[in-house]
Amino acid sequence: MKGVLIVNLGTPDSPSIKDVKRYLGEFLMDKYVINLNYLSRLVLVKGIILNTRPKHSAEAYQKVWTDEGSPLLFNSVKLANKVKSKVDFPVELAMRYGTPNIKSGLQKLIDQKCDEILVFPLYPQYAMSSTMTVEEKVKEELKKIDPTIKLSFIKSFYKNEGFIKGLAEKIKEDKEKSGANYVLFSYHSLPVDHLALTGCDGECCSDKQSENGLANLIEFSDNDCYKYHCLETTKAVVEYLGLKPNEFEIAYQSKLGRKEWLTPRTVNRLTDLAKEGKTKVLVTTPSFTSDCLETIEEIGMEGKHIFLENGGEIFHRTECLNDDDGFVETVIDLITK
Secondary structure, X not given: OEEEEEEEEEOOOOXXXXXXXXHHHHHHOOOOOOOOOHXXXXXXXXXXXXXXXXXXXXXXXXXXXXXOEOHHHHHHHHHHXXXXXHOOOOEEEEEEEOOOEHHHHHHHHHHOOOOEXXXXXXXXXXXXXXXXXXXXXXXXXXXXXXXXXXXXXXXXXXXXXXXXXXXXXXXXXXXXXXXXXXXEEEEEXXXXXXXXXXXXXXXXXXXXXXXXXXXXXXXXXXXXXXXXXXXXXXXXXXXXXXXXXXXXXXXXXXOOOOOOXXXXXXXXXXXXXXXXXXXXXXXXXXXXXXXXXXXXXXXHHHHHHHHHHOOOOEEEEXXXXXXXXXXXXXXXXXXXX
């Protein structure tokens, strides 16, 4: 029997400094997140980051924590429960970092007599620090539990029609309600060297411009380049909505450390947009399927403050797809086909 393991990033158990520090330690010590040798990563994470960042991060988590707990966790639980209620095979939820962990999710499926497991990371665009690390962790844990289980993965779904329609319809509805007339697509940023490590040859995501302001993607085949996937996602949504070149742009958020990361930075563009006369902005975050710290606090609170402080008039953040019925059907479509 087939079983499905839905996996999201993860969250601290509480917004306390202690729990945030534990969570960040697990997250940042992952070699697929910080691409350094073990000793260098240890010195950076344990010697520097975990001595300074947990207090600031805990304060941010406290702003978004609700009576239901962490937004990322309860949104993921609601999604998984809706999917589970509509299919005739076992479905479990796991987090790459924190709880419920991947080991427990796999064990629950095996306990339900599953001899084949499909893993569905909730990341539309493939990246080493998201999808790949889930794949490797699942393989590692399953090898310890039962290496005879047949394993398969959904690597990405950035081109799925249901996913694109869900994003586009949210943008359309929120634009009409808010009065925003400019769309900023804000994707989670990545260190540039991560692109090459997942097979990017530099051509698929080059800055050559086409008529609609996006890189000319038509001549390139699909690959595991994160930036390529972000461009393709944007292209599909823009075409669905009929947006003109002067009505949207792409930026990248959540930079960490001193490495070269994908640019332009969302925080910089929000600072400059109002000064350029684009004072009615809607921000959408298509690399996140569940609302979380990065969407609610970083964009919805800090981003909004920066934009309005610099002369912006209207700022609106679209919510993630979360457990929207349309997204539930998209997930079911992906895991059944």
